[in-house]
Amino acid sequence: MAVSPSNLLDQVLDYTNRANPYPIYAKMREHPIQLQDDGRYVVSSYNLVSQLIKDPRMSVDMRKSNEPTIRVEQQEPGFVFQDPPKHDWLRQQVMSKFTPQLISSLRPRLEEIVNELLDAQHGQTQMDIVDNFAYPLPVTAICELLGIPREDEAQFHIWSTMIIKGSNLGRDLEAVKEARQGRELLNNYMGQLIDRIQQQPRPGLLSAMIHDNTVEKQMNRIELVTTATLLLIAGHETTVNLITNSTLTLMRHPAEFERLRRQPAIIPNLIEEVLRYEPPVQFTMRNALTDLTIEGIQIPKGSIIMLMNAAANRDPAHFQDPDRFNPVRPAIEHFGFGGGIHYCVGAPLARLEADIALRALARRLINPRLLQDPPPYRESPTLRGPRHLLVSFERIAD
Numbered sequence: 001m002a003v004s005p006s007n008l009l010d011q012v013l014d015y016t017n018r019a020n021p022y023p024i025y026a027k028m029r030e031h032p033i034q035l036q037d038d039g040r041y042v043v044s045s046y047n048l049v050s051q052l053i054k055d056p057r058m059s060v061d062m063r064k065s066n067e068p069t070i071r072v073e074q075q076e077p078g079f080v081f082q083d084p085p086k087h088d089w090l091r092q093q094v095m096s097k098f099t100p101q102l103i104s105s106l107r108p109r110l111e112e113i114v115n116e117l118l119d120a121q122h123g124q125t126q127m128d129i130v131d132n133f134a135y136p137l138p139v140t141a142i143c144e145l146l147g148i149p150r151e152d153e154a155q156f157h158i159w160s161t162m163i164i165k166g167s168n169l170g171r172d173l174e175a176v177k178e179a180r181q182g183r184e185l186l187n188n189y190m191g192q193l194i195d196r197i198q199q200q201p202r203p204g205l206l207s208a209m210i211h212d213n214t215v216e217k218q219m220n221r222i223e224l225v226t227t228a229t230l231l232l233i234a235g236h237e238t239t240v241n242l243i244t245n246s247t248l249t250l251m252r253h254p255a256e257f258e259r260l261r262r263q264p265a266i267i268p269n270l271i272e273e274v275l276r277y278e279p280p281v282q283f284t285m286r287n288a289l290t291d292l293t294i295e296g297i298q299i300p301k302g303s304i305i306m307l308m309n310a311a312a313n314r315d316p317a318h319f320q321d322p323d324r325f326n327p328v329r330p331a332i333e334h335f336g337f338g339g340g341i342h343y344c345v346g347a348p349l350a351r352l353e354a355d356i357a358l359r360a361l362a363r364r365l366i367n368p369r370l371l372q373d374p375p376p377y378r379e380s381p382t383l384r385g386p387r388h389l390l391v392s393f394e395r396i397a398d
């Protein structure tokens with residue numbers, strides 16, 4: 001079946017649409033799989049995203065794609081960009097140590113961090129939720145969890161920003177170059193850190209992976225470096241958006257914020273609703289391992305296929321009243337953490353951090369108001385969230 005090309009993906013990537021891409025996603029869903037001007041395919045219905053996210057003919061390994069800028073960029077990627085069997089093995093190395101017990105043991109320390117961040121705002125009547133709260137929490141958490149010195153944040157934040165900017169889908173060649181540089185710098189840093197931990201074990205997940213004598217085969221240095229880098233970036237650049245998007249959404253729905261104060265028990269469900277309604281990762285990229293026909297549309301091997309998680313999350317064929325924020329919506333099956341074999345490794349940690357952060361905000365932030373709506377957004381269309389979120393408030397409760 002023929003399909004006329006569209007440029008809706010370009011509109012999503014366009015920064016001027018960052019504050020509200022949802023009307024574009026609604027247009028995309030009119031043709032749930034569609035060819036773009038540039039030869040990519042965009043998938044946007046709940047039904048199709050849910051099928052393709054689990055389809056073994058979809059590769060995350062961009063070295064296999066037919067787009068040169070995307071292909072050459074990757075050397076030995078982190079396992080989120082690797083297919084089985086390598087993906088499964090590396091993921092298992094992490095999962096065996098990143099246990100539910102380990103994550104729930106972090107609660108007291110995370111509560112301490114959150115309370116310190118809010119204590120620091122005593123005497124103030126306005127704050128930037130991003131810089132003063134939603135960013136420092138996940139950074140501190142992932143550094144302590146992995147065993148990375150927190151004071152190195154100023155350095156690795158620059159490299160991480162370069163990498164994320166270049167994940168701008170291979171369009172902007174300058175950004176692709178910058179991303180490669182960022183990756184080299186971060187990998188170099190991580191390599192040196194790993195060498196130090198090799199000499200001298202320390203608390204944390206990195207040391208546990210490096211000094212694991214129980215496994216048949218140990219991870220080699222490159223595998224350790226790319227896995228550590230992946231965990232570091234994925235561990236904070238997304239959770240910051242979850243906390244900020246949650247706060248923004250609550251500020252836009254003051255009655256719901258008030259309800260949280262009275263009924264903190266709804267927080268876990270509210271977090272799922274934010275992951276559906278304002279997902280921190282808006283879409284993910286795949287390429288076709290073979291020639292495919294999907295819904296009558298032919299897709300040549302190597303073509304890039306964009307799975308638009310955020311569009312699927314608002315598909316009226318699956319969700320009632322999808323554009324309404326409803327923190328007590330029942331049975332929210334969203335794609336906020338992806339699906340299939342690449343389902344987010346850090347989902348339990350992200351949920352825990354958001355839970356602690358929102359409980360504290362609901363209890364301690366008295367009469368908050370948004371000072372700028374819409375707020376300025378970060379550049380990335382994929383890892384989407386405000387760059388700053390200025391709120392005023394009466395006071396910080398003890």
Ligand code: HEM
Pocket residue numbers: 060079080081091142230231234235236238239242279280281284285335336337338339341342343344345346347349350
């Ligand atoms: C709110 C916060 C987070 C969101 C929204 C999020 C979202 C996602 C999504 C959508 C994927 C799937 C990517 C794909 O299908 O291509 C993913 C994978 C992944 N996430 Fe997260 N993530 C979050 C937090 C974290 C944290 C805290 C960590 C680590 C501590 C983490 C580590 C990973 C890893 C390692 C993968 C790759 C899994 C695989 O390929 O098997 N994420 N995440």
